[in-house]
Amino acid sequence: MWFLKIVVAVVSVGGVAVMGLPPCEFPAIYNFGDSNSDTGGISAAFEPVRAPYGENYFRKPAGRVCDGRLVIDFIAEHLRLPYLSAYLNSIGTNFRNGANFATGGSTIRRQNETIFENGISPFSLDIQIVHFDQFKSRTRDLYNQENSERAKLPKPEEFSKALYTFDIGQNDLAAGFRKLSDEQLRAAIPDIINQFASAVQHLYEQGARAFWVHNTGPIGCLPVATLYIRNPQPGFLDQYGCIRGQNEMAMEFNRQLKDKVNKLRTQLPNAALTYVDVYSAKYGLISNTKNQGFTDPLKICCGYHQNYVNVWCGQKVSINGTQFYGASCAAPSTYINWDGVHYSQAANHHIADRILNGSLSEPPIPITHACYKHPEK
Numbered sequence: 464m465w466f467l468k469i470v471v472a473v474v475s476v477g478g479v480a481v482m483g484l485p486p487c488e489f490p491a492i493y494n495f496g497d498s499n500s501d502t503g504g505i506s507a508a509f510e511p512v513r514a515p516y517g518e519n520y521f522r523k524p525a526g527r528v529c530d531g532r533l534v535i536d537f538i539a540e541h542l543r544l545p546y547l548s549a550y551l552n553s554i555g556t557n558f559r560n561g562a563n564f565a566t567g568g569s570t571i572r573r574q575n576e577t578i579f580e581n582g583i584s585p586f587s588l589d590i591q592i593v594h595f596d597q598f599k600s601r602t603r604d605l606y607n608q609e610n611s612e613r614a615k616l617p618k619p620e621e622f623s624k625a626l627y628t629f630d631i632g633q634n635d636l637a638a639g640f641r642k643l644s645d646e647q648l649r650a651a652i653p654d655i656i657n658q659f660a661s662a663v664q665h666l667y668e669q670g671a672r673a674f675w676v677h678n679t680g681p682i683g684c685l686p687v688a689t690l691y692i693r694n695p696q697p698g699f700l701d702q703y704g705c706i707r708g709q710n711e712m713a714m715e716f717n718r719q720l721k722d723k724v725n726k727l728r729t730q731l732p733n734a735a736l737t738y739v740d741v742y743s744a745k746y747g748l749i750s751n752t753k754n755q756g757f758t759d760p761l762k763i764c765c766g767y768h769q770n771y772v773n774v775w776c777g778q779k780v781s782i783n784g785t786q787f788y789g790a791s792c793a794a795p796s797t798y799i800n801w802d803g804v805h806y807s808q809a810a811n812h813h814i815a816d817r818i819l820n821g822s823l824s825e826p827p828i829p830i831t832h833a834c835y836k837h838p839e840k
């Protein structure tokens with residue numbers, strides 16, 4: 464027991480030491496990920512997100528697959544930066560304070576499926592990194608030309624002071640559940656994690672220093688995963704109705720991600736890397752919904768799902784001459800899940816509140832101080 468106490472004491476001393484320093488004042492955020500943090504990329508590249516998405520904050524569809532803001536939006540607010548424009552959006556964008564390379568359906572590893580089969584994005588993490596490189600080099604060119612573009616571009620010297628955020632991996636697991644056995648997927652995790660590490664390493668070589676890495680959520684708790692399950696075997700679902708095996712896979716992914724982030728701390732001596740346990744924030748909410756003012760965690764707010772008819776949020780479908788519409792529920796702020804796959808704005812707000820102050824991070828420092836390298840444990 465004395466051993467545990469000492470570890471805890473050292474960590475909190477380190478946290479306090481960092482807390483005595485002024486906040487980082489990140490000039491920009493560069494984000495990489497999937498629909499959990501896509502602020503308009505896939506919507507611009509393919510078909511626009513439709514109503515009623517966006518209605519509870521933006522009052523119209525805003526490129527996000529949510530009724531309002533995402534965790535990345537709450538991060539931007541917290542750091543007093545504007546919401547991130549999607550790199551792929553060709554109109555109405557402002558990249559002065561960063562850019563968002565995330566797209567809905569993105570994976571870490573390039574998939575073998577035809578583009579967009581099963582909702583897989585063509586913009587896997589390696590492509591997002593190519594986009595970033597292009598963004599950075601074109602910014603440098605344009606910025607030095609003193610033209611009217613300048614006001615909407617970051618200052619070239621600010622790239623190394625920015626916060627680099629990641630929320631990706633969920634779709635690698637989802638694709639694995641579709642195509643691989645549990646054993647094969649488990650065996651693939653080290654390769655997935657290595658490809659993630661290569662992306663971080665590449666950005667480091669480009670001058671990035673502060674990294675904020677979200678782990679993956681309890682994918683087995685997404686209503687889309689449980690919607691079609693009838694009469695499950697005992698033990699298949701956990702006490703909250705989540706698919707136990709899928710969550711175990713997510714936890715294995717997270718264990719290996721955390722190990723890799725630890726290794727990167729030694730390999731990239733000037734990097735400040737924060738590993739953020741988003742899984743616990745999400746699962747904590749799902750396992751304790753009633754006390755947090757939410758309804759049944761597996762209930763879907765937007766869409767029509769009754770009598771074996773599934774009409775997704777915003778869809779209109781005619782079945783046997785009857786029109787069905789995937790409408791929003793009456794009280795979206797009491798739902799954890801918005802559309803069966805994506806969290807509601809209310810849930811995102813709750814999750815952001817849990818992760819921003821560092822209580823679920825390693826090292827345990829808030830996002831405002833994520834530029835400081837934490838003393839070695």
Ligand SMILES: *[C@@H]1O[C@H](CO)[C@@H](O)[C@H](O)[C@H]1NC(C)=O
Nearest residue numbers: 572573574575576638642651
């Ligand atoms: C794609 O297919 C190749 C060859 O069959 C295989 O080696 C690779 O692991 C596959 N990639 C993914 C992400 O499934």
Ligand SMILES: *[C@@H]1O[C@H](CO)[C@@H](O)[C@H](O)[C@H]1NC(C)=O
Nearest residue numbers: 770771772773782783784785
């Ligand atoms: C539509 O009609 C088919 C054939 O009669 C029937 O099997 C199915 O349940 C009906 N679907 C709905 C939603 O009523």
Ligand SMILES: *[C@@H]1O[C@H](CO)[C@@H](O)[C@H](O)[C@H]1NC(C)=O
Nearest residue numbers: 816817818819820821822823
């Ligand atoms: C962080 O915020 C959460 C949620 O508001 C709170 O429960 C927790 O005690 C806070 N932790 C710290 C270290 O401030």
